[in-house]
Amino acid sequence: FLFHSHDSNPYIPDIAGMDEFQGRKIHSKWFRFEEHFDGLKVAVLGCHFSGEDISMLVAKFAKKVIVCHRRKTEEFPPSFPKEIEQRPPFVRMTKDSVVFPDGSSEKVDAIIFCTGYRYSFPFLNDGLITIKDERIEPIYKHMVHIEHQNLIFFGIPRQLPYFPHFHEMAKFAIKLLAGKITLPSEEEMRAESEAEYQARLKEGKPPIFAHYMGDGHRQTEFNAQIAKLGGFEPLSPVIQMIWDDVMDERYMNIINTHEFDYLVTGPSSYRCLTPSKAKSRVSKAENVVRK
Incomplete structure (x- = not known):
């Protein structure tokens, strides 16, 4: 068994001038109290679930909130508060401001990085797995190491209801370790994993979406697959x-x-x-x- 949450290794992009900025800088992982930004001008970099939630919370106390993101208009909630200004991701920082791609700038007192996380397994021997563009190999069904099948990962799939799905993954792992599940050959598992990855790319997904489950009914299909392989009923x-x-x-x-x-x-x-x-x-x- 190996439990690993992908929400543990925060990613902060390397932005020119970051060391010069004299205001407050934190990653969303360490965000706790919106009151700490009372009266400040705040830039939030990244606006998916965490960025949306944090920017709305901070806006209750901050003097101004600018959320900086590259999401398409049709993907962004039309119900998002209009008082929160939207700008593209800033490309440079000065001691007291952020600079946008068009050269314009905005003075800010704090920056919150809602820029997600990166997979990291520093406790595993080198060469046991590879991580490229957030794709972990060689694993089958986003959880079983293809070459060492008693090494089972929890927490790799992203954007799905974690508790019910992890419960199902635990049932699968228990049956696998008890010898009650027969996996395909290594060649078949590699081929199936690669086919799934290539299918995502053909859908227009970027490589970093190798383990995402939040779009459409992909998570339901994933659960049905491991339930069928494990011989138990899938989630309702x-x-x-x-x-x-x-x-x-x-x-x-x-x-x-x-x-x-x-x-x-x-x-x-x-x-x-x-x-x-x-x-x-x-x-x-x-x-x-x-x-």
Whole structure:
């Protein structure tokens, strides 16, 4: 067994002038209290889940918040607060400002890096695995080392409901270690892993999306695959249903997203306990039980 969370090795890009900046610099990993930015002008670099959440929290206290990102307009939540200024990622820093690609600059007191994490396994012997463009090899089903099949990784897949999926991965690992699962040959596992990776590239995904599960129903398909191989029932459809609901609402109603509560009422049904907050899709909230 080897449990490794990918949210442990923070990534901060090397930006020109970073050492000159005299204001506060932190990575989102160490963000705790938005009150610490009271009255400050803050630049947030990166705007996926952490960047969205942190910028909205800080905006309650900061003098000004600028979120710097390269997401496409159609990918960015239209419900994001308009008072938070959006700019492209800055390319240089001075002692008291950030400089954007067009040469314009903005004075800021603090910078929060919501720039994600990088896989790192410093406790493994050199040569046991390789990591290139955030793709880990040689592993099968994002968890089993192809050459050393009693070495099982937890925490590699990104963007999925972690607790239910890790529970299923644990069931798979237990059965594998007990000798109750027969894996394909090493050649077949390598070929299957490579085919999956190439399929992602053909979809237009960048190489760093080798282990992402958050788009479409990819996580459900992944769970179904390991359940079939392990000989047990996959997760109930309601897990994907709630995930879809939350992602839809996050896009259309991001300010209230964290105030939703759900009750699972069956394998394929759930109930929203806070329908008054679901402003973007009232029909879902009114259909108290979705099936």
